[in-house]
Amino acid sequence: MAAEKKIAVTSYTRMIDSIKERGKKLLIFVRDFDSEKLDRSLLEDKQESVEEMRSLFHETEVKLYGVIKEDEVSAFQQTNEEVEDLLDEIRHLVRQRLREIDPPKPVSEQVKVSSSHQAHPKLPDIPLPHFSGNPEDWHLFKDTFNALIKRREGLADSEKLFYLRAAIQDGKARFIQSAEDTFVSLWKALRHEYENKRVLVEKHIAQLFHLEPIASESGSDLRTLINEVSQSLRALANMNLKVEPLSEQFMIYLVCSRLDPGTRKDFELQLTNNALPSWEKLFEYLQSRCRCLESIENEAKDKSAPRGKTTPQERSAPRQSKAFPIQTAPSRSRSSNSNVKCFVCKGAHYLNKCGQFLALSASDRSAKIKELGLCLNCFSNKHYLRECRSSSCRTCGGRHHTLLHLPHTAPTSNVPNQEQAPTPSQSMSSSNSVVGCDTSSIPSAKQFVLYTAVGVVEDAYGNSIKCRILLDCGSMHNIISSRIVNMLKLPKVKANVCVAGVSGAQQLIKSKVAARIRSTTNPDCLYELEFLMMKKITTDIPIETFDVDPERFPAGVHLADPLFNRSRRIDILLGIQTFNDLFTGASFPLADDRTLWCKETTFGWVVGGATERRADETSTRTCGVVTNEMLSEQIKQFWDSEAVPETQNTLGWDLPAQAQANKPEMESEI
Incomplete structure (x- = not known):
């Protein structure tokens, strides 16, 4: 016990000495600051550094006084007072230098400014800027917040902290803040997170x-x-x-x-010449x-639109809502339905008025629309979903018709869009949903954590890129996202693998690649593996970002994924072929109930299990099981699709509804 106390006291005193040395150098810099040669922003950064040093000093001082006895306080008190006086002097000097750069205006000028402001009409209030957490929006947010809040005189740091917390409350950046943050520490944390120029x-x-x-x-x-x-x-x-x-x-x-x-x-x-353009x-x-x-194109649309004489009653009739389909060359009048023909019952009405169609469930309606090859957003046979300009679902805002909306409370897997809804007629459909993953929304008081690591993917020429890896013993294959393949330009090899998940969803994968994965913590650890290629492997893991106490991890534990608690994209999935070779056998629990474990792998230490979460939230659970399905009917359909001549429009854009219904719904790449 005495040895541990001695180590702690030594660590804290060294930290205070380090702060003192940094303060001395900073004091010299501020004293010699030349406003004509150096920028004001540099002095503002030093002001933030002073506040950071003050916060660190006070934290260290409290920890030091917590481990020493009362009669030992006097031995450290003088040094601590010297450091505090030094930091106060630096802060005062920085503020003085800033006032010298922007001196306060004389009273006469203030009166002139005030009178000039009164001469102008009152402008609308400028709303407080909000930051969504998107790195692309950071610089715009920073400049606006600096102009409106940070550089505004008369605002205390506590007020600036309040405005900053309100600005990031609705975005992903809110997970960066902590209850103990000051304005300076939170602002610095945001800059460190999002000012990544590279x-x-x-x-x-x-x-x-x-x-x-x-x-x-x-x-x-x-x-x-x-x-x-x-x-x-x-x-x-x-x-x-x-x-x-x-x-x-x-x-x-x-x-x-x-x-x-x-x-x-x-x-x-x-x-006109050989000069470079x-x-x-x-x-x-x-x-x-x-x-x-x-x-x-606009002129062609105007000419193709039907023109004819209309009665006053027809001109006064309301137009067809954009949320409903324009089937086959309808007139602009709602009262004239002679040219309207339902795709399902062939009656003289729009599809959204068809009793036979409305009698189906939402999932069966979606299957029927896909069978007919219609747009899932407006039921038109003139275009696909990606080209549709009609309004979206009135219930959830998703890119599908309101009649196709699936309630989230339904005991089915989440199907957010057209590409993710496999139908019974699609024995080999290709979609953007998670292959081999079954997700369902259920109330849960647990946050489930899957094993993730960060590694480096290399091609045959030594080019490399960092990626996030999911270690999944429930998969029979290694899988890589097409994004990584395209970035490294990995050569693709033709494949014929049908994979299926626990929900029975099946997909045909037609490309595979070979790549090497290297550990970031152990350069000698290198795996040469074969991967199936998919557009998207799974949803972001974990489903929700959660807080982690760093003190849970002993010293010397290097995490394979330092940001395992943040919901992020998965680039690679390592299945059972490699899974068992990764773990060394060393492990220790992170929770008293032994539900959350830290295990050592060749990539570093990984974290997996369950942790507490708010019980009133709805969680999404992911089960990653991928197996082979070599069915004769699927292979027959695959070769039938391969036999289509290259000159034929295999993508099916602008095909008639009947042709859309007969074409196999497969893509060359998932």
């Missing part, structure tokens, strides 16, 4: 490299391309990464490679081309 730059560059190619002339597709490129370039320019001569030619080549043949040819014809010229051409195509 991550933002990589995100915008990746967005440029993954621009969607345009297959044919389309004003809307070209407008989308222009907006995505402009957004990324503006964001990079705000981070002082502007288009230089070399990168300019890269951008021109990249964007031109995504254009349709007609647009690309027209741009090449405008280049400029980005400004290409951008102006794309804007002009887009306006031209949009104008032509």
Whole structure:
């Protein structure tokens, strides 16, 4: 016991000595601060550092006095008082320097300003900025909050802390704060979390490299391309990464490679000599081309719309709501239904008025719509869901018709959109739902934690990227997301594997890759594995972010996933083929009831089990079981789909309803 006390006292006194040395250096910097050569923001950062040092000093002082006896306090009291006086002097000097940079205005000027303000009409109140937790929105939020709250004189730190907590209350950033935070500590934590310039730059560059190619002339597709490129370039320019001569030619080549043949040819014809084109010229051409195509498309729509004489009663009749379908060339009058034909019973009414269709359950209606190849949002046979501009579900706001809404209380798996609803007729449907994962919403007082780790994926050329790994003994296969495959440009190999989960959902996977995974904590740990490729492996793990007490973990325990308690994306799933080789056998419980365990793996220590959560919340439980299903009927359908000629429109865009009903619902890549 005496040895532990001695170690603690030594640790605390060293911390106080370190704060004292930092304070001395900071005092010299503030005294020598030259406002003409240095920026005010640098002095503001030092002010935050002083407040952080004060908080750390007071915490350490309290811990020190908690382990020593009362008669030993005098031995440390003098040093602690010197440190506190030093920090007070620095804080006072920083405030003085800031006042010298922005001196208070004379009373006469204040009167002038006040009178000038009264001369103008009262403007609307500026709302408090809110931060959603999206890293892309951080810089805008920071600049606005600095201008309205942080740099405003007369506001105490407690008031600024109140405004800051209110600004992040509705976003993911609220999980960063703690009850003991001061304004300075919380602001610094937010900056440390979201001011990651490298991550933002990589995100915008990746967005440029993954621009969607345009297959044919389309004003809307070209407008989308222009907006995505402009957004990324503006964001990079705000981070002082502007288009230089070399990168300019890269951008021109990249964007031109995504254009349709007609647009690309027209741009090449405008280049009259061998000189290199400029980005400004290409951008102006794309804007002009887009306006031209949009104008032509609008004229074509106006000409195709039926025109005819209408009676006054027809003109006064209300228009068909956007939430209901426009079936086959309907007139603009609601009273004239001679050309309307129901897709189900063939009667002269809209599908949403069909008694036979309304008698079905919501899930059966969804299956019927998919069987007919109609849009799940407006029941039209003229387009698919991705092209629909009608309003969404009136109940949940999801991209489906209100008649297809599935209540969350129904004892079925969550099906949020068109691509996630397998029907009985789809023995081999391809969807964006979680393969081999069955989720259900049930009241629970437990938060379930699955084993996750962070590793490095490498390709054959040594290129690598960090990824988050789920260790799942319930899967027979290793799985990798298509996002990682595309980023590393891993070579794909044709596969024919049908996987099924506990809910019976089946999917055909047609691509696999080979890659190497390396541990971030143990460089000698390297696995060369084969993966099935899927678009999305599972939902974010854990389902909800929760707090973790760092004191639960003994010293020397290096977590394989330091942010295991934060709900984040899964990039790789390691199944039973590799699962048993990862664990070393060492483990210890993190909870008194032995429901939450920490186990050692070759990637580091992983955490799994159950922990307490608020009982009034609804949890989502995930069961990851993936098995092979080699059914003869499925293989027959697979080869039938492979036999379609390449010249045929295999994607099925703008096909008639009857053709949509007969086409196999499979994709080449999940």
